[in-house]
Amino acid sequence: xxxxxxxxxxLLALFALWGGIxxxxxxxxxxxxxxxxxxxxxxxxxxxxxxxxxxxxTRGIFLQERAIVEAVxxxxxxxxxxxxxxxxxxxxxxxLEASLGRLLAVIERYxxxxxxxxxxxxxxxxxxxxxxxxxxxxxxxxRVRDYNTLLQRFPTFLVARIGGFTPRPYFQxxxxxxxxxxxxxxxP
Numbered sequence: 001x002x003x004x005x006x007x008x009x010x011l012l013a014l015f016a017l018w019g020g021i022x023x024x025x026x027x028x029x030x031x032x033x034x035x036x037x038x039x040x041x042x043x044x045x046x047x048x049x050x051x052x053x054x055x056x057x058t059r060g061i062f063l064q065e066r067a068i069v070e071a072v073x074x075x076x077x078x079x080x081x082x083x084x085x086x087x088x089x090x091x092x093x094x095x096l097e098a099s100l101g102r103l104l105a106v107i108e109r110y111x112x113x114x115x116x117x118x119x120x121x122x123x124x125x126x127x128x129x130x131x132x133x134x135x136x137x138x139x140x141x142x143r144v145r146d147y148n149t150l151l152q153r154f155p156t157f158l159v160a161r162i163g164g165f166t167p168r169p170y171f172q173x174x175x176x177x178x179x180x181x182x183x184x185x186x187x188p
């Protein structure tokens with residue numbers, strides 16, 4: 001009888017040890033996603049900081065595209081209004097990216113605007129930032145993939161359910177992002 005109790009105790013201790021190790025792996029994976037999201041937010045914030053300057057530099061030159069400029073401003077406002085780290089924030093970042101793409105397409109259609117030193121400098125800054133956004137978005141999606149995979153693996157998913165771990169959303173392009181944005185007006 002004593003051996004059965006000792007064996008049972010040993011099994012229970014091993015199970016508790018495994019549960020603790022698994023829980024810690026889940027916490028580490030969840031934190032990796034959070035850290036990568038914070039880095040992505042950092043780069044997105046850089047883009048957000050450039051948007052008002054670009055809008056101000058272009059606003060006076062073409063009033064006909066007011067709707068596009070307003071869409072960029074509204075997308076920026078909606079993004080800033082969403083709580084950091086929320087799945088909605090991911091969607092709003094994609095919407096801002098789409099409206100900013102439309103604004104950049106309009107700028108390209110105006111040679112006098114493109115030649116403006118301030119606009120050109122801001123466009124270069126935004127282009128560099130967009131490259132950093134793409135890299136950080138890829139890294140974020142890799143962390144989410146690793147974390148979500150860990151949540152679904154057996155027997156880890158048992159600890160994940162008990163611990164309240166939930167899957168995280170991927171950062172996805174908005175519908176229509178695969179096509180170049182079109183401007184509503186003909187070239188001047």
